[in-house]
Amino acid sequence: xxxxxxTASVQKQTCIAPGIYDMWINTxxxxxxxxxxxxxxxxxxxxxxxxxxxxxxxxxxxxxxLRIVYRTAGKGTTEFSKYREGKDIAILGxxxxxxxxxxxxxxxxxxxxxxxxxxxxxxxxxxxHEQGDCEIQIIVGYRDADLFLQKDLEKYGRVYVATEDGxxxxxxxxxxxxxxxxxxxxxxxxCGPMPMLRAIKKFxxxxxxxxxxxxxxxxxxxxxxxLGCVCKTTHKDHHSHVNNAxxxxxxxxxxxxxxxx
Amino acid sequence: MEEQKTVxxxxxxxxxxxxxxxxNPVMTASGTFGSGMEYGEFVDLNxxxxxxxxGVANVPWPGNPTPxxxxxxxxxxxxxxxxxxGIDVFIERxxxxxxxxxxxxxxxxxxxxxEDYLEVVERLSDEAVDxxxxxxxxxxxxxxxxxxxQKADALYDITSQIKKVAAQPVIMKxxxxxxxxxxxxxxxxxxxxxxxxMINTITGMKIDIHRRKFALANKTGGMSGPAIKPVAVRMVYxxxxxxxxxxxxxxxxxxxxDAIEFLLAGATAVSIxxxxxxxxxxxxxTVQGIEDxxxxxxxxxxxxxxxxxx
Numbered sequence: 001x002x003x004x005x006x007t008a009s010v011q012k013q014t015c016i017a018p019g020i021y022d023m024w025i026n027t028x029x030x031x032x033x034x035x036x037x038x039x040x041x042x043x044x045x046x047x048x049x050x051x052x053x054x055x056x057x058x059x060x061x062x063x064x065x066l067r068i069v070y071r072t073a074g075k076g077t078t079e080f081s082k083y084r085e086g087k088d089i090a091i092l093g094x095x096x097x098x099x100x101x102x103x104x105x106x107x108x109x110x111x112x113x114x115x116x117x118x119x120x121x122x123x124x125x126x127x128x129h130e131q132g133d134c135e136i137q138i139i140v141g142y143r144d145a146d147l148f149l150q151k152d153l154e155k156y157g158r159v160y161v162a163t164e165d166g167x168x169x170x171x172x173x174x175x176x177x178x179x180x181x182x183x184x185x186x187x188x189x190x191c192g193p194m195p196m197l198r199a200i201k202k203f204x205x206x207x208x209x210x211x212x213x214x215x216x217x218x219x220x221x222x223x224x225x226x227l228g229c230v231c232k233t234t235h236k237d238h239h240s241h242v243n244n245a246x247x248x249x250x251x252x253x254x255x256x257x258x259x260x261x
Numbered sequence: 262m263e264e265q266k267t268v269x270x271x272x273x274x275x276x277x278x279x280x281x282x283x284x285n286p287v288m289t290a291s292g293t294f295g296s297g298m299e300y301g302e303f304v305d306l307n308x309x310x311x312x313x314x315x316g317v318a319n320v321p322w323p324g325n326p327t328p329x330x331x332x333x334x335x336x337x338x339x340x341x342x343x344x345x346x347g348i349d350v351f352i353e354r355x356x357x358x359x360x361x362x363x364x365x366x367x368x369x370x371x372x373x374x375x376e377d378y379l380e381v382v383e384r385l386s387d388e389a390v391d392x393x394x395x396x397x398x399x400x401x402x403x404x405x406x407x408x409x410x411q412k413a414d415a416l417y418d419i420t421s422q423i424k425k426v427a428a429q430p431v432i433m434k435x436x437x438x439x440x441x442x443x444x445x446x447x448x449x450x451x452x453x454x455x456x457x458x459m460i461n462t463i464t465g466m467k468i469d470i471h472r473r474k475f476a477l478a479n480k481t482g483g484m485s486g487p488a489i490k491p492v493a494v495r496m497v498y499x500x501x502x503x504x505x506x507x508x509x510x511x512x513x514x515x516x517x518x519d520a521i522e523f524l525l526a527g528a529t530a531v532s533i534x535x536x537x538x539x540x541x542x543x544x545x546x547t548v549q550g551i552e553d554x555x556x557x558x559x560x561x562x563x564x565x566x567x568x569x570x571x
Contacts, residue, residue, distance in 0.1 A: 003302050005541055042539065049486055049539050050332045092541070218328040220337060221538040225299040226292070227315075227341050228330035241346035242323040249299070 001032065003223065005040075005092040010083045011065060017148040020116070021081045022057075022069045025089060030066040033059035034098035035124035036191075036214055036253045039068065040222045042090035043076040051092065052076045053219050053248070055191070057119035057149070058126065069119040069149060095222050096252045099124050099189050099212055104134040107186040111157070112174050112200060114141040114192025118149050120214060124189055125156035137183055141174040141192065175199050185209065194261065201256040211256035217247040224249035232260035272555050273562040274548075276310070276529050278507045279430035279455035281391050283310035283365050283530060286563060287520065287548045290511045290534030291316055291369035291394060291434070292341065293485075296355035297362070303541035306362045308548055310530060313458075314355060316371035316396045319380040321347035325401060331467050331476040336486025336513065337535055338465050340401040340479035343371050348384050356388055365391040367432065371399060375409075375419055379426055386428035393429050395420070398436030398461035400483045410436040410461075413448035420452035430455035432509065435500075438464050442496045443503035450504045458509040458532065459500060460493045485535040487513040494526050501527025501568055515543065517550020527568040 008027035016022045029039065033056045040051030058067035072078045083089060099120075109128065113121040118140050128136055136157030140150060145167040153159050161169030162177040170177040174196060177183070190200050191214035204211035217229035230244040235258065237245040245251060245259070274285040288311040294300055297312045306312060324344025331338050345351070351368075359366050368390050372378035382393060397410035397419060409419045420433055433449040435442055437460040446457055462483025467476035493512025501508055510528030513535070514520050520531045536543045551563070560566065 005303070046487070047334045048332060049335065049535075050330075050337055051539065218330050220330045220339065220535075221293075221299070221541075223299045223302070223541065225295040226330065226339070226538060227324065227344050228327075228339060230324070230327060230329070230344070239346070240321075240323075240344060241350050242321045242344065244323060244344060 001028070003093065003095065005090065007088050008091050010085055010087040010089055012085050013081075013083055015081070016069070017146040019072050020069065020148050021072065023067065023080070023083065025066045025068065025091065026064055027066050027091060028064050029091065029093045030059045030064050031061040033061070033066060033094045033123070035101070035127050036099035036120050037094045037096045038252065039066070039091045039093035039095060041068070041080060042092070043079045045075065045079055048076045048079070050220055051222055052080070053095070053222055055120040055214070056094070056123055058123050058152075071116045092222065095248060097250070099214070099253050101127055101131055103187050103210060103212065104128050104131070106133055108135040108184065109137065110178070110183070110185040110188045110190070111136060111138045112140070112188060112190040112192065112196075114174055114196040115143070117190070117192030117196070117214070120191050121189070122149055122152050125153055129156040137185060139174045139177050139183070141177070141196070142168070173199075175203065188212065190214065198261055201261060204256050212253050213256050213259075214252045215247050215254060215259070215261070216252065219248050222248045234258055234260055272552055274552065274555070276563060278509070278529055279392065281365060281430060285310045285548050285551065286524065286530035287544055287551070288367065288509060288530055288532040289313050289537065289544060290532035291396065293534040293537045296358060298358055300537060300541055300544075304545045306364055308545050309364045311365035311367050311391070312359060312362075313367040313394055313532060314369055315345060316343050316369040316399070317345045317348055317351045317381060318343065318371050319348055319377050321345065321350070326478040328477055329479070331482070333465065333467055333484060333486070333488065335488035336484055338467055338477060338482030338484050339462070340477045340482035342401045342479065343396075343399055345371070348381050352384065352388060356390070360389055367392045367394050369394045369396050369434070371396040373402070375422055378419065378423060382423055382427050386426075390429055392432055393427055394432040394434050394458055395423055396434050396461075398434050400436070400438060400462060400464045400481065401479060407436060407438070410445065411439055413444050416445055417448040417452040420449050420454050424453040432456040432458050434461055435459040436461050437492060437496055443499050446500045446504045450506050454506060456507045456509060457500065457504070458511065460489075460496050460512045463489055463492065485513065487515050487536070489513045490519060494522055497523055497528050498526040498570070514547070517547045517554055520547050520551060521554055521566060524563070524566045525568070525570040529567055
């Protein structure tokens with residue numbers, strides 16, 4: 001059906017860790033949702049006009065249900081966190097390219113999520129598990145013992161945890177977990193803060209691995225028109241002709257070697 | 262008989278600017294709509310009065326570093342820096358795309374020097390372009406652009422040079438970041454501009470107090486969105502009193518009510534900008550809403566509304 005803005009409804013919402021909210025939305029967009037894609041969520045308060053781009057955590061196309069897990073960071077997400085069952089919610093989607101699932105075939109894979117970059121790993125793990133023919137190793141990094149989504153991820157593969165304070169799993173970040181457990185893979189899928197993605201890009205280059213990383217940037221339109229959310233690319237991309245790919249439409253997932261981060 | 266009756270009651274939403282007739286007065290503000298490809302997924306571009314393209318220069322421009330956008334109360338700041346693929350790609354790709362549609366095409370032209378502008382204007386002379394909009398008011402690039410739009414004599418000079426080579430009617434896009442916008446408008450008119458579009462964004466700044474950093478990499482940005490609408494309406498009104506050439510009004514238009522406010526203030530047409538980002542259907546909803554308003558007040562010709570504030 002293509003991208004569209006619609007008024008959907010909140011099916012349920014729970015707080016799953018301090019400041020982390022888990023919302024299921026009834027929407028037909030669920031049918032089209034691919035792992036690594038995102039939706040724009042629009043606050044009702046007209047002082048906060050711009051949509052909030054939020055990654056898709058899980059999608060159930062048969063039931064027309066979409067799940068987002070997000071952190072409250074400002075006025076917009078704080079407003080969303082107060083939504084309860086039955087509340088109308090304005091969303092636009094599905095946006096972005098998503099992770100390339102076919103690259104996992106016959107391979108050992110790392111699914112790496114850091115902090116609020118963990119949610120898209122759920123739908124990715126689920127789809128890779130369904131697709132089969134790959135070994136799924138999930139590596140997730142948190143600040144502290146307030147873990148979230150690790151139970152959801154355990155359904156689809158072995159989960160390794162890192163915490164910055166060392167309270168659970170390896171002390172440090174996702175890269176420390178890889179070293180500590182002597183893990184290896186052929187392909188990496190990752191989403192998380194920029195320092196984590198930079199480390200993964202270096203690691204993948206050093207070990208000759210394919211890496212697909214999901215980038216974040218301040219966005220306005222979310223559909224490729226405003227040119228707000230660009231990232232530097234190593235080659236001139238088809239759209240800009242100036243090494244500036246749009247995170248919202250050419251991404252958010254890029255092959256690590258294609259971007260200069 | 263039946264048919265004749267329908268014709269008689271049909272609303273006339275057409276407006277004419279410098280000999281170019283638009284099916285309705287609703288256009289897209291440059292830089293918020295690309296060349297229509299992205300929003301063509303949401304709206305039927307055939308329903309728009311015109312598509313006003315993102316600014317194009319003689320060569321590709323990389324634009325500014327990120328973050329390039331940030332939200333403000335009831336609006337936003339942007340400092341894209343006129344990233345564009347250059348006129349060659351633009352002609353081959355963007356203008357080809359727009360040929361499929363029954364809407365007018367207005368190309369926004371940017372440059373760093375007078376020569377840059379003239380090169381683009383000349384390149385477009387044989388192309389399927391209905392009008393040119395000259396961007397002398399982008400607050401986000403250091404050279405050119407705004408330098409021509411903040412001094413009346415510089416604006417006069419560039420306008421007259423462009424008029425000498427332009428094959429299409431010329432719209433000068435004015436900056437609100439001046440002491441008296443009517444002085445700029447009069448300079449553009451005296452130099453032969455066929456129309457004005459106004460307002461470009463208002464220069465602003467936002468600071469992230471938690472990081473103690475500028476919200477935008479460029480430090481300053483252009484403010485747009487509903488928060489700036491009263492400023493824009495005031496400037497359109499004042500300018501309409503000062504010049505005879507038509508005005509395309511813009512600045513925070515979110516719906517037909519806002520658009521009609523601009524028409525009443527003296528604009529012949531209007532452009533939808535930042536609100537496309539919030540509601541991708543804003544343009545076509547505004548077209549529909551204007552017709553509804555005309556029916557409600559039994560106005561058969563939209564031209565009755567232009568400058569009709571009392």
